[in-house]
Structure formats: structure tokens, C-alpha cells
Amino acid sequence: MKQKLSIVKIGGNLIEDEAGFKQVLELFSKINENKILVHGGGQKATELAKQMGVESKMVNGRRITNAETLDIALMVYGGLVSKKIVAKLQALRTNAIGMSGADADAIRAHKRPRKNIDFGYVGDVDTVNTYGIFKLLQAGFTPIFCALTHDGKGQMLNTNADTIAAELAIAMSDQFDTTLYYCFEKKGVLQDINDDNSVIQHINSKDYDELLAYGIISDGMLPKMHNCFYALRNQVSKVCVGNTNMLEADNSDFTTLTL
Structure with missing residues (x-):
């Protein structure tokens, strides 16, 4: 029987919510099986870019990354946010280690080809170093991945954190029974974006197509849901998709996705 692995992705809005951020790290630290945390930091990156007079551009929920915004992503994702998370988890007796895709050659990607939209220095994942990550888990470390990959030729790339979580979950599923949690500020996927209690508790492939057609799933949820079904x-x-309470053993008020 495969060992269990939980991969928890937390978004930038949750990181900016002090109470929610504290809660999710506390709940994450209590997961007894193998675990990996993946974090964004887009809101903080946007704030810093604004302070520096650098314009942030988004298309279909994905960030356009030029040379300036890539440097900001490196500072925010790989530095500021990563080290805060690692330090807080160490205080919770979780032996965390901050990772980008370049560390231990963990996640290698290629620069997304220019088609209708030029996303700039954005990476699409090619390979995940499952052996290296497995050895870290085996040694008792908890990897904390930020939204950065590399191309193996010295170039760092900005990569959607939801995508990184999905690619890690897929790659590690050869060795583990893997559950992927997308943790953000809402209780789950909502039937009505203005009603926090309108959680759709189960979505299958057919439901997903209908929700897309009716525009219930849109904007920033599009890449998230794409990655859910891809995984x-x-x-x-x-x-699973929901807020921090989703990680509590007795909570069922979130969205579970199946084929």
C-alpha cells in the first residue's frame, strides 16, 4: 500500500489574511503523513510592483511576466513569503525547507511559446525531480514550494502556483496516494459568487462543463479548476477546493472534485 501524501496550495489572498494565514499553517503542521506546501504571493508581488512603479498585467487569471516583474517575483515568492512560511512552520515543529523549482533541480520548465498572448518569462512544467523530493520527505523535511521554476540553462521562470501544485501531485502519485488541496479564502466553488454559503460540494467532469458554459466558473477560478481536473x-x-477549515478532519463544507 502506498504511503499518503497531502499537497496543500495556499493563495496570495490567504497569505495576506493574518488570521487565515496563521490557521492554515497550524492545520498544515498537524497533518501527520507526508506533506508538501505550495504557495503563491501574487497580491504581495502586485503591491511591491506598484511601489516600484512597475505595471502588473493579468490575462485570464494569469500574470504577464517581463524582466522587471520576474525580479519582483523572485524577491517576493522565493524570499519574503517563502522564508516567513518556513520560519512560522519551524515554530510549529514542522521541519520545513523553502524550495523553488531550481533548488535540487526540483521542477524544470520551458518558457511558454508566444502564441496569441506573450506571457513573457512564464514557465510550463516539463519535469519534476520525484527522486529528490522523495528523499527530502524520507529525511523528515517538509518542502515548501514557491511559484518559480527554471529551464536548466540558468533562467528562472514564473509559473502559476496552482499548476505547480498539480504537477507535483501528478508526479508524486507514482509513489504516493496523493490528495491535492487548493486552499483559498472561499469555502469552495460557489454557485453564487456573492453567497459564501452556496458551496457546490461535488463537481464532476460533466458538471464542470456546465458551470463553464453558464459562466459560474470564471476569471481566477479558470486556471485553478483546469489544474484540478488535469490532476x-x-x-x-x-x-479538494475550500478554505482553511477544509484541512480539519471533521469538516465537510468544501468542494470535492472527481472525474
């Missing part, structure tokens, strides 16, 4: 189609055991 499910590639052997990930379970995908």
Missing part, C-alpha cells in the same frame, strides 16, 4: 486525469487520488 484527476493523471492519477491524483483526490482534489
Whole structure:
């Protein structure tokens, strides 16, 4: 029987919410099995870019990354946010280690080809170093991945954190029974964006197509849901979407996705 692995992705809005940030790290630290945390930091990156007079551009929920915004992403994702998370988890007796895709050659990517939109220094994942990550877990470390990859030729790349979480979950599913959690400020996928209690508790592939057609899933949820079903189609055991309470054993008020 495979060991269990929980991969928890937390977004930038949750990181900026002091109470929610504290809660999710406390709940994450209590997960007894193997675990990996993946974090964004887009809101903090946007704030810093504004302070520096650098314009931030988004298309379909994804960030356009030029040379200036890539440097900001490196500072925020790989530095400021990563080290705060690692330090707080160490205080919670979780032996965390901050990682980008370049560290231990963990996640290698290529620069996204220019088609209709030029995303700049944005990476699409090619490979995950499952052996290296497995050895870290085996040694008792908890990897904390930020939204950065590399191309193996010295170039860092900005990569959507939801995508990194999905790619990690898929790659590690050969060795582990993997559950992927997308943790953000809402209780789950909402039928009505203005009603926090309108959680859709189960979504399958057919439901997903209908929700897209009716525009219920849109904007920033588009890449998240794409990655959820991408993971499910590639052997990930379970995908859940919800707020920090989702990580509590007795909570069921979140969205579970299946094929």
C-alpha cells in the first residue's frame, strides 16, 4: 500500500489574511503523513510592483511576466513569503525547507511559446525531480514550494502556483496516494459568487462543463479548476477546493472534485 501524501496550495489572498494565514499553517503542521506546501504571493508581488512603479498585467487569471516583474517575483515568492512560511512552520515543529523549482533541480520548465498572448518569462512544467523530493520527505523535511521554476540553462521562470501544485501531485502519485488541496479564502466553488454559503460540494467532469458554459466558473477560478481536473486525469487520488477549515478532519463544507 502506498504511503499518503497531502499537497496543500495556499493563495496570495490567504497569505495576506493574518488570521487565515496563521490557521492554515497550524492545520498544515498537524497533518501527520507526508506533506508538501505550495504557495503563491501574487497580491504581495502586485503591491511591491506598484511601489516600484512597475505595471502588473493579468490575462485570464494569469500574470504577464517581463524582466522587471520576474525580479519582483523572485524577491517576493522565493524570499519574503517563502522564508516567513518556513520560519512560522519551524515554530510549529514542522521541519520545513523553502524550495523553488531550481533548488535540487526540483521542477524544470520551458518558457511558454508566444502564441496569441506573450506571457513573457512564464514557465510550463516539463519535469519534476520525484527522486529528490522523495528523499527530502524520507529525511523528515517538509518542502515548501514557491511559484518559480527554471529551464536548466540558468533562467528562472514564473509559473502559476496552482499548476505547480498539480504537477507535483501528478508526479508524486507514482509513489504516493496523493490528495491535492487548493486552499483559498472561499469555502469552495460557489454557485453564487456573492453567497459564501452556496458551496457546490461535488463537481464532476460533466458538471464542470456546465458551470463553464453558464459562466459560474470564471476569471481566477479558470486556471485553478483546469489544474484540478488535469490532476484527476493523471492519477491524483483526490482534489479538494475550500478554505482553511477544509484541512480539519471533521469538516465537510468544501468542494470535492472527481472525474
